[in-house]
Amino acid sequence: MKSIVDVCAPAKINLFLHxxxxxxxxxxxxxxxxxxxxxxxxxHFDVRSDAAISREDLTQPLxxxxxxxxxxxxxxxxxxxTLGAHIGIDKQIPSQAGLGGGSSDAASxxxxxxxxxxxxxxxxxxxxxxxQLGADVPFFLGGHNAWVSGIxxxxxxxxxxxxxxxxxxxxxxxxxxxxxSHPELKRDTQPAILPRFVADAYGYGHNDLQPVARQxxxxxxxxxxxxxxxxLDARMTGSGSAVFARVLPGCQLSNPPGSMQSRLxxxxxxxxxxxxxx
Numbered sequence: 001m002k003s004i005v006d007v008c009a010p011a012k013i014n015l016f017l018h019x020x021x022x023x024x025x026x027x028x029x030x031x032x033x034x035x036x037x038x039x040x041x042x043x044h045f046d047v048r049s050d051a052a053i054s055r056e057d058l059t060q061p062l063x064x065x066x067x068x069x070x071x072x073x074x075x076x077x078x079x080x081x082t083l084g085a086h087i088g089i090d091k092q093i094p095s096q097a098g099l100g101g102g103s104s105d106a107a108s109x110x111x112x113x114x115x116x117x118x119x120x121x122x123x124x125x126x127x128x129x130x131x132q133l134g135a136d137v138p139f140f141l142g143g144h145n146a147w148v149s150g151i152x153x154x155x156x157x158x159x160x161x162x163x164x165x166x167x168x169x170x171x172x173x174x175x176x177x178x179x180x181s182h183p184e185l186k187r188d189t190q191p192a193i194l195p196r197f198v199a200d201a202y203g204y205g206h207n208d209l210q211p212v213a214r215q216x217x218x219x220x221x222x223x224x225x226x227x228x229x230x231x232l233d234a235r236m237t238g239s240g241s242a243v244f245a246r247v248l249p250g251c252q253l254s255n256p257p258g259s260m261q262s263r264l265x266x267x268x269x270x271x272x273x274x275x276x277x278x
Contacts (some may be wrong), residue, residue, distance in 0.1 A: 022063030048084035096173025098238025107140030143274035189262030
């Protein structure tokens with residue numbers, strides 16, 4: 001068994017995101033489809049025999065107690081292993097973008113260390129740990145594109161047609177809590193109809209968070225308008241600030257305005273680490 005491994009942590013986009021209600025405890029009830037894309041972070045793992053968890057930031061500085069470190073410690077505690085790990089993070093997925101980079105890193109950490117530490121935890125065991133780290137972590141652990149509902153806790157695997165997407169990330173980020181607490185946020189969209197989604201997977205629905213995000217972050221509005229000017233049907237992913245549009249063959253592209261990032265991405269049918277649990 002190897003003691004060193006490099007793994008991918010892919011981003012996701014929300015093809016649509018509807019808020020269909022709100023629970024008495026304040027949690028929003030959502031409906032969405034999560035699609036994996038090939039914009040990835042790379043994580044390097046080296047097993048340590050001293051039980052220490054150490055981290056090296058290879059591209060940009062990250063918070064000291066980020067989700068990768070928390071995931072490693074949570075798995076360590078749940079398994080009572082005496083092993084540790086040194087983790088190097090090649091961070092490529094932008095933060096505060098709605099792309100799920102932190103949650104994806106945490107999921108890949110759980111999958112990689114489960115294998116390197118020879119724990120043989122099942123997917124259900126890892127998902128129970130992942131849910132304590134963040135609502136999106138179980139999705140990345142599941143390994144499939146998915147229909148997501150409830151407060152993000154109902155995840156149903158879904159087959160999606162392959163697509164090429166232009167993803168644009170404004171230089172500014174967005175804080176999720178500011179959007180969900182905004183008084184103008186629409187919270188009463190009618191439940192989605194699956195057959196209508198299946199008939200138009202990349203055109204169905206909308207993102208209920210987008211109008212508020214356009215107010216809070218002018219660059220979101222600018223990015224959406226720029227994509228619309230290219231003749232593309234654009235929308236925001238998650239709570240932003242990244243936006244995306246499906247790109248068809250023959251579409252003429254250019255560089256986005258200002259200091260925005262852009263990347264042509266392909267959807268993935270399964271997570272690169274699918275089957276690593278158990």
